[in-house]
Amino acid sequence: MRTPLVAGNWKMFKGAAEAVAYAKVFRALAKDLTTVELVIAPPFTAVHGVADALRNSGIATAGQDCHWEKDGAFTGAVSAPMLKEAGAELVILGHSERRRVFGDTDADVTRKIHAAYAAGLAPIACVGETLEEREASRTFEVLDTQLKAVIDGVSGEQFAQMVIAYEPVWAIGTGRNATPEQAQEAHAHIRGRLRAWLGADAADKCQILYGGSVKPDNARAILQQPDVDGALVGGASLDPHGFFTIASAAR
Numbered sequence: 749m750r751t752p753l754v755a756g757n758w759k760m761f762k763g764a765a766e767a768v769a770y771a772k773v774f775r776a777l778a779k780d781l782t783t784v785e786l787v788i789a790p791p792f793t794a795v796h797g798v799a800d801a802l803r804n805s806g807i808a809t810a811g812q813d814c815h816w817e818k819d820g821a822f823t824g825a826v827s828a829p830m831l832k833e834a835g836a837e838l839v840i841l842g843h844s845e846r847r848r849v850f851g852d853t854d855a856d857v858t859r860k861i862h863a864a865y866a867a868g869l870a871p872i873a874c875v876g877e878t879l880e881e882r883e884a885s886r887t888f889e890v891l892d893t894q895l896k897a898v899i900d901g902v903s904g905e906q907f908a909q910m911v912i913a914y915e916p917v918w919a920i921g922t923g924r925n926a927t928p929e930q931a932q933e934a935h936a937h938i939r940g941r942l943r944a945w946l947g948a949d950a951a952d953k954c955q956i957l958y959g960g961s962v963k964p965d966n967a968r969a970i971l972q973q974p975d976v977d978g979a980l981v982g983g984a985s986l987d988p989h990g991f992f993t994i995a996s997a998a999r
């Protein structure tokens with residue numbers, strides 16, 4: 749069976765000092781939560797401090813994005829090897845905020861995924877439709893296009909390291925979460941595509957997370973769905989106690 753995974757994506761919140769203080773509190777809270785894989789994705793400046801504070805806790809640290817090159821004249825960018833050196837084990841790629849605000853295309857996501865693998869980072873690859881696309885009944889078509897980019901050129905061995913996050917754009921930061929049935933429907937679709945394209949074994953082992961307004965009070969219903977293997981939590985991960993409540997609901 750798939751081990752549940754709950755990841756906190758802090759987005760552009762918390763400086764290094766606050767992040768380390770959080771990591772220490774969360775580490776103590778979660779010390780007995782051994783049946784759930786836990787990941788924290790702080791801003792770049794806090795990756796090193798958080799990874800250090802979480803050392804040997806079993807809680808992993810992730811970057812929120814990376815460049816596809818390992819170095820170069822790319823002002824403002826951070827590469828996958830830099831994240832790795834700072835202590836990250838995973839990196840979120842293709843988040844809808846990266847796609848929408850920073851213009852990341854599917855082709856960029858593909859390149860970043862390969863950069864992550866080359867650096868020894870596991871990608872948390874995000875896919876999800878906008879409200880407009882959902883209302884036009886294009887959800888599955890959009891997911892398929894994004895998924896193809898995510899797995900493009902990825903070997904079976906590499907895919908085994910990948911986590912996929914279904915994040916409907918209309919549910920992110922809006923307080924409007926997908927219903928458990930809507931989440932299950934999209935997750936089952938994604939797993940079905942993975943089964944068709946990569947085989948049953950790869951599809952059955954892949955952790956597919958739901959993201960979009962997951963809160964302590966709605967987490968359990970979503971996490972109970974058979975194809976929902978965990979959550980990628982934004983706003984509600986900023987408080988260690990609330991995030992711990994969500995993580996506990998995944999066990």
Ligand SMILES: O=C(CO)COP(=O)(O)O
Nearest residue numbers: 757920921960961982983
């Ligand atoms: O984008 C998200 C996680 O990556 C979800 O954010 P919220 O939980 O704040 O809606």
